[in-house]
Amino acid sequence: MSSDQPKKEISAIKGTHDILPEEARLWQLAEARAREIFELYGYRELRAPVIEPTELFEKGTGASSDIVTKEMYTFVDKGGRSVTLRPEYTPSVVRAIIEHRLDLQSQPLRYYYMGPMFRYDRPQKGRYRQFHQIDIEVFGEKDPAVDAEIVEMAHRLLARLGVEDVLTLVNSVGCKKCRPAYGQELRQAALAARDKLCPDCQRKAEVNPLRIFDCKNEVCRQVASGFPLIIDFLCAECRDHFHKFREYLDLYGIEYRVEPTLVRGLDYYTKTAFEIVAEHLGAQNAICGGGRYDDMVREFGGPDLCGIGFAMGLERLLSVARIQVPKDSFxxxxxxxxxxxxxxxxxxxxxxxxxxxxxxxxxxxxxxxxxxxxxxxxxxxxxxxxxxxxxxxxxxxxxxxxxxxxxxxxxxxxxxxxxxxxxxxx
Ligand SMILES: [Zn+2]
Ligand SMILES: [Zn+2]
Missing domain, CATH: 3.40.50.800 (Anticodon-binding domain)
Structure with a gap:
């Protein structure tokens, strides 16, 4: 290279962003409050690597989900291994539990984490390829009281961050026993209405019709509003769990709405699914999403250990938070x-x-x-x-x-x- 060529300015990779000191103060404050609140409930931090073997997410996130099919940040390293920058946190925790036999400790296990996640998504306003999440997980607790407790904990954090006018949506997505029968009915309905759906949903109708409910296309939403709902297919165990979950929410005084089409984007959820949305952002803009994944650890080849958790996107959270950074004194x-x-x-x-x-x-x-x-x-x-x-x-x-x-x-x-x-x- 000739030295008299003008030097090209190097900028941050598309879809990533710098958090400059003034803004970083807000991040520090939000993270400190999250830490403080999670520790009040007995959660402890578990820091897993940013980079994991690709098969971890293929296994954990569900091979048919969009995250795996479209959005993973995957490459081959110098040793010829396929590695992936984590698109979400839960599979890493599950791997860590199995690897360190954390299930042998007394349960439930309560973990929290905050840090960057990566998705090779088309960058758009407010969406990044490197984004940041706050994440909590509980393993080894079946009682629906814990489902309500994490929703209450999320509310406490949002209140501490000055996030107002939130709406909590809850649903049950059933379990291995009751979901297959529902899946069949749903697939029939989806295939019957196939011609009216967007190309993406036409594909979903075959592979995973549940995810048609996630489509943002108006026509698809209209069509999907006539589909059968999981809530009408729940087995006795799932119905009881959902009923008790709602009783505990009432006990905490948390207002919520049952949203029968809320299935969450990921295939591994069982029973409880919930979202907290900031009302002025609209229903497509959840600031917190969570649910139960009772079969996940076992499907990873681990012990029979149920799990539940939620994640909050920090970028979106900070866009609705009202917190005041104290002035520096020096x-x-x-x-x-x-x-x-x-x-x-x-x-x-x-x-x-x-x-x-x-x-x-x-x-x-x-x-x-x-x-x-x-x-x-x-x-x-x-x-x-x-x-x-x-x-x-x-x-x-x-x-x-x-x-x-x-x-x-x-x-x-x-x-x-x-x-x-x-x-x-x-
Ligand atoms: Zn069930
Ligand atoms: Zn669609």
Missing amino acids: VYFAYLGDQAKKESLRLARVLRSEGIECLVEFRDRGMKAHFSRANKLGADWVLIIGEDELKKGKYQLKDMVNSRQFEGSALELAGIIKGKKILEIG
Whole structure:
């Protein structure tokens, strides 16, 4: 390559995005609140790799689902293995449970996780190829009380994030016993109406008619509204589970609507399926989706361990969250001359040990320039170190918010700064 060719600017890969510091503050806050709430319910973090063997998702997500057929970020690595950047989190947890025999621990197992997921989808506004999810899972608990508990936990998190006007949709998608009979009826109805469906749904009519309910095409929705519903086919066990789940939701005072066409995008769900939508975003924009997957661990070759969980997309969640990031509070050092610079470095060490954020900049500035810089950065405090201060070993501290001034030793001033911090928080 010739060196005098203009350098081409490298930009982020299509469908990915940077989260710059100001925005990252919001992410940190949302993640911290999620962590705090999940831990209140006994959940613990389980961090699995971003990259997994491709067959994990082919097995776990269901070979007929769109995620596998269209959207996986799959490539062959240098060792000739097919690997995939995870499109969802649950299969990784299930793999980890089996691999580490976590099922031998006392149950239920409660895990949470937050991090990036990848889908090779057509990028569009608000949809990314690298997107981020908050995810929780419970394994080894059959009781429908846990189904209601995770819905209640999701509500608590949404409330903490200031997400208002949410609508909770619930359904039961049945189990291995009752779904096949329903599937047959549904397939018959879908095949009979085949000509009216979109090409994608015509294919689904053969492979997996349940997923026609997910289609966003108006005509398909119209046609599907006449299809038989799973709720009318539930076996006694599933009916009882759904009934009790709803009783516990009532106990928690959670308002919900039974949505008989809610089947969720993934094939592995059994019994409970639910979504929480922000009403002003419309029904297509769930901010939380979850359900039960009682057969999944066994289908992976693991023990007979039932599971349930939910996922929230962080990008969408933050677009509806109303949270205020507290203003950064820090001390700016305004010093004059080399001696005072060295004293600033020493003092900053002392103050940081006291948990106080300090900003010492190394450009030569006059006192006026220091103050205009401190103002521009939004410093709460300016610590002034000139010749007089050096001689006395006492420093001037200016409170930029309330225009007050103090004089004292490093530790005395640390006390003043921290005192104000406490007052502000209270
Ligand atoms: Zn059933
Ligand atoms: Zn369709």
